[in-house]
Amino acid sequence: MQEVVMPDLGPDIEEAMVSFWHVEEGEHVEQGMDIVEVASEKSTFNIQAPCSGVLTERIAREGDTIGVGDVMARIEEDD
Numbered sequence: 001m002q003e004v005v006m007p008d009l010g011p012d013i014e015e016a017m018v019s020f021w022h023v024e025e026g027e028h029v030e031q032g033m034d035i036v037e038v039a040s041e042k043s044t045f046n047i048q049a050p051c052s053g054v055l056t057e058r059i060a061r062e063g064d065t066i067g068v069g070d071v072m073a074r075i076e077e078d079d
Contacts, residue, residue, distance in 0.1 A: 002051045004035065004073040006066050009045055015067045016040040018060045028054055029075060036060075036072060053077040 009016065016038035023035050034046040035055065049055075053075040060072040 001056075002053065002075045002077050003071045004047065004050060004075060006038070006060075006068050006070045006072055007047065008068050009038075009040060009043075013040045013042065013068075015065050016045070018062050018064045018066060018072070019044065021058060021062060022046075023055050025055055025058055028052075038066070047072065049075060051075055051077050 018036060019039045020037040023029055029035055029049040031049055031052045033049045035049050036047045038045050038047060055073055056076045057074040060066050066072060
């Protein structure tokens with residue numbers, strides 16, 4: 001199980017709001033694929049899947065504000 005965490009988006013950005021999920025729970029994702037969009041006060045960013053597998057759980061919901069390092073989702077890795 002791989003956790004998708006909110007990455008460090010740069011200086012002065014400590015948190016961002018989840019604006020849009022590109023994939024639903026149960027969908028297969030490929031490593032590097034955009035899976036969620038987050039927006040800070042300064043910009044909008046897409047977060048990519050850290051591995052290939054099935055997105056089993058979206059922890060952060062659209063509209064949630066999350067901090068750097070917070071777990072956003074979980075992916076069950078392909079064998």
